[in-house]
Amino acid sequence: MMKKIVFVGAAFLAVVSAFGQGPSPKQAFEQLKKLAGTWEMKGPAGESMKVHYKVSGAGNTLIETQFPGDAHEMVSVYHMDGKDLLMTHYCAAGNQPTMKYKPGKDSKVLFFDFIRGTNMKPKDMHIHTAKIMLKGKDQIQSDWTGFVNGKKGPTTAFNLKRVVE
Template sequence: MKNHRLLAISSLFLAATVSAGVAGGASANTEVDAGTAFSRLKALVGDWDVESSRGKAHSRFELIAGGSVLLEHFSEPGGQEMLTAYHLDGSRLVLTHYCLAGNQPQMVAEKFDGASGELDFAFAGGSNIAPGAGHMHDAVLHLASNDHFDARWDFVEAGKVKFSQEMHYTRTK
């Protein structure tokens, strides 16, 4: 009986070790080339008309801090504005979104496909976000060209997507 328990424990340990190794290997293959992704984002500098599920808006991208930070000023009709700051943090590409909800979610790039221009960000924490409180949780950008791109931001509340905001950007200058 003692040998059976020892064999069962050893088998569980081996299965956990193999699973961890497979998971570790998978994440290494999806590593983001943050520098290349950030360079692609820097090409967005300028003014954009935005059509979204909430109506028309305007966005302006600018580089600050010696080109190390890309700011997006997003203005909705009625004068409400949000700000998103993109920058490198070592080998990671991160963003902080200053939201109308009064919180500041932070996200990290999890995937970048240079061929399609798809750049996926996932929630990595933030400030002024109480447990279960609504916040922007992830974002996917489709950087189709230097004059057009699409974005989808998911707002999560109580652990579930409450709404997704789909946006289509067209460069104006």
């Protein structure tokens, strides 16, 4: 009987391992810190749009600045809160949604989901989810899904390439 239990337990672990698991919150944060530097994408009219990542706070914070110097500049701050990885987005709309990292099955896809916000009512327009796809050392895609009138809204994709400085 004991051999059967051990065999079933080992088989279960093998099946679970085969499906894979994304990085822990701490591992995801370490992956994000590797984005430090300037990234660029082409806007709708072919214009250059930049995003800058900077590790700060003695390595405890990653600051993402979208469209630096622009009138609609926005900042997102990533940091650990105990065992959780949080991201607060300081939006040009004047609100500050906070999202929590949720590990998935793919180690190269980091998913953040809304947990709370300031300067906003629950049904107000805000960024509700963010998905960062690490496509290589020098390429990422960041998909931001909004929330409008209490419902899921459109998704905006940012396809970024690292600027060699």
